[in-house]
Amino acid sequence: MPATYQNPRYAWRRPDALGRAAAEEAAVVILGGGVVGLTLALDLARRGTPSILLDDDDTVSLGSRAICWAKRTLEIMGRLGLGRRFLEKGVRWGQGRVYVQDREAYAFDLLPEQGHEYPAFVNLQQYYAEEWLVEACAATGLVDLRWRNRVTGLENRADGALLSIETPDGAYRLHAQWLLACDGARSTARQALGLPFLGQVFRDRFLIADIVMRGDFPAERRFWFDPPFHPGQSVLLHKQPDDVWRIDFQLGWDADPETEKQPEKVRARVAAMLGPDIPFALEWVSVYTFRCRRLERFRHGRTIFLGDSAHQVSPFGARGGNGGVQDADNLGWKLAAVLGGAAPETLLDSYDAERIPAAEENILNSTRSTDFITPKNEAARAYRDAVLALSAKHALARPLVNSGRLSRPAVLRGSPLNTRGGEATRLPPGAPAADAPVLDRGRPDWLLRHLGQDGFTLLALAGTGAPGPAPPPGVARLVVGETETTGALLDHAGLVAARWDLAPGQAVLLRPDQHVAARFDRPDPAAIAAARDRALGKPA
């Protein structure tokens, strides 16, 4: 168990339905209180939608798994009110360095430009993220957090899912009109529905060691191929808060997980890496085999899968947790709109249309990285080693070195919710909003803080004089001006206009999840209403 972190223990409350013959009724049930289920519960609550959240445990992640939270996740957490906590506690980074044997092969910068509230990445132990999400969920008063409620059976029906639940005091049944299955890679819901979870296993093992040390490595991602301290294999180093460092040692397929987890053995590996003079303590150790696989479809009537229960990736690229948080970001507003009567149920089909391609992109990238790190055959090994050998001297080989292609937000190109037009701009329909510094009545602020808190937003760049016409009901308007204008944010650095490719008089319609729904050269209320309806899945 970690020495720097004490897991909170959440109180268990006896459910009222215990021992009753009739099933308890609920509109929205979230199965699984991991980072994805909690994010979804908080998102729904922020939109006024209550939920019941079931988790078999009474605490957050035991030991850290995810540590790298990408810019888009931070922006989503910002929208949910937790962004500052990630920034304050987390370790910011944006640069990576790749070593081959004992020399540096190349370095990369994931966010070379200034003017974003959030950095490319923040490293933070998964348990902190979950703990803060639990606190925030509880504070809304809209999330019924039910710890030590283990789902043991599920019947998927046209009118929802009937769950069998076990608690320390006995069993009960819960009928959910909507079930959001966020129960992780070993998903009970997936198994209960008999859904195949297909993909591949990489024939390799990785030792993940979190250690405590006062090291003076910089806050950047360091990756070694074939280093002198761990010959023939790769090693990855990341800095976390609390003087905790994450080290991944590639072990090879033949390694025995039990032997490798022995503290003396792990200590010897770490000491070989750090040298004899750096004291350290082991915080958490585990051995993993990585997989990439997904469900064929994520929506199964009234049961919808999110996060690791829907798709699983290898950690190279930090796409698991970050991808799952985007699932929650995508589904939350849609479900709230359906439940509130603002959108037809078919809007939820767009979750599949948008998040399956996103999962495929994550699987593709993490598969390519893992194939590079763990060559499948002699030919693959020869190419990999040739790329590494060339990379030291020749720039041409460096882009081929693949130690992980780090999580990027999905651009929902081709989504049925997009209105055509502006595909060639920097921010086409489907793209997530780009942040930029602005001045709000003279005070420095960030653009994203003004988007999607409350439904759809029309972002308009003011022309000289009056801002555009009033948007249709239900669409908030945000005006950004190139010069000081009353009621408008000031684009003092010109970065809103540049990053959004906007000229004065043009406007962009944003969905509640801050993705672009439509762009307008001459925004008129009828066109805006049509685009909004389209984004709500309403038939034209």
Place this chain on the structure above:
Amino acid sequence: MSISTEPRLADPDAFYAALMEAHRGLDEAASRRLDAALVILLANQLGDAAAAEAIRLAREAVAGPLGGTG
């Protein structure tokens, strides 16, 4: 077709001999790495489309079309 399959080397025998010479004294694994390094250097010279075309032609020559049963 984006790559030329007409002869372009002025001295094919010399090229072939140089290739064989480069492999001299290498064991199986090193030989493979050498070929791989060569492919990467040449592919960069060719560019995406031509490199993809070369992969397709090479595969066809030794093992049947890609994606087929060959």
